[in-house]
Amino acid sequence: MVNKLLLFLFLISPLLSNSQEYVDLLNLSYSKTGDTSFENSSEGTTISIFDSKVTLPIVLNEKTALITGFDFNIKKLQLLPNSNFSELYYTRLKLGFSTQHSDRWTGTYVLLPILASDYKNIGSDDIYVGGIAVWTYKKRKNFNYKFGLYTGNEAFGFYITPLVGIYYISPNSGFEISALLPGLFDMNFGISSKTRLGIDYKGNSETFKIQNDKALTTYLENNCLEFSCYLQNNSLDKNLLLRLKTGYSTNSYDVYDVNDKIDLSITPFKFGNNRTKLNSELAYSSFLKVEAIYRFPIYSK
Template sequence: MTGVAFSQTTLDVVRLNLARTSMQDVDGDFEETDISNVNLEILYPTPLSSKTTLVTGLTVENTQIDNLFSLQGANFPNIFNSLEDDRLLMTRLNLGVKMKHSRKWTGNYVLLPKFASNFDGDLDNAFQFGAIAFMEMKKNSRRVYRFGMYSSTEEFGQIITPLVGVYYRTKNRKFTLDALLPIKMEANYYFSKKFALGADLRTSVKSYFLNGYSQDLYAQEESIRFGLYASYGLFKNQVLARIKAGFDTTDYGVYNTGDKVGAQVLTFQVSGDDRNRLNAEFDSSFFVGLDLIYRVGL
């Protein structure tokens, strides 16, 4: 699950996130797996009136994994053609609108159609559709509360995620908290107009259809990445460069396409999970990353 979220006063028009980590399976039976992730999001705001802003854009995420298909022992020796590098690629349209309903209430509504696959064949089974909607209640110019819902069709079933968050900025503008949990959280403190230290949290629950193997499979990603960063502003602080390091709990489970869990709320399966996992569970690890952000005011 990734989210398109508007902050109180700004919009990240271009956001490039680079991250790299090495993980082992939880039992330590296989060699370390190198994982690199590139996420590019482009959003374009178009004011339609004093109360309505149209926001359209594109998100592309590429995850390169050198050993996604580590087997649990030799229980499934004929499923995978090889243990070569593989990629998980997601391309998504972001079609949203921000509407001011009253002095206190603003709505954010975004449609998220996407293709998620290893793109090694046809994409008939790779299409998924999601949407996010949340309301913002403006307490004052420095504090906003958020409530909403995210949902998406995935290879494992339907994911439903309640959302709650807050935007808060101190009077001196040095400290800012911008959160829409569980999708994202970001907090930073500016020591000068250009330099800040901060922390962020990004979560993702999504799936990828896998082509090119002896039977149809999918990978389910469940990710929590918590990072600390140093940020420096360029070009009048419209461009932010962040060096980041943190903790990554991402797991990539591989399943047969027919194995479903039905509805899933956050990471909890409503009807339980009796699927037969085909690869080893990934262990958590540290990661390093770089973020480049182009930000404009709303």
């Protein structure tokens, strides 16, 4: 049974960790920006984010495994100069499966129901449904290609995001690169047996319904790009990775009327986007992040 579990963690790893050598079962992080100014204003805000990701694979048979888990995060910031801090909550369930189509091709398919709002008077308007499909082609033991599609609905309307990526690790494991663009990129190298240096990029897009005077009148669209460098160490436990990150983030926390939508979004393009933003533009900002990852190693033959 243990060997089967290792095999199916290997199969589903393209979605769960962008790697062929491990799967991240738990990821916790907390970040905070420096003072972030509003456009045409002397006022600013800080942005703090707690993020958690849990993935629990369940083996069904020799070719198929269930994928279960959830993501949860909280963002805290001011949406307008001199306003109270708003708290935005994001919960996403993961339910799908991974299957081995052939010796070289693996497919991963996951349904992603989402509840995203300020969690005031939660209702059906706060719920979205998305899904992802990723196909991995194993070129060599230490190198593969990825292709996929992420699609669903958000507060602004329907969106489609094509995905493309690679994974490579050097024979001595000293250098590693993994990517699933446009959302994820990571490159790192070892400086000792327990310490690595890396750079990464994360693109994030999400929407939240916002209650105003107990009425649902607006929503927030967050499009954020994070560029960071990090120091990683696993001295406490070989499977527990602790990271200290510093970086630079774009901040696009845009508020719109709840009925102000677009025709279609195909990343990075938005069609029929004639919306009127109701809040001020936020400047870019630096941030500091601490991150803990429980990583389950996979030893493939």
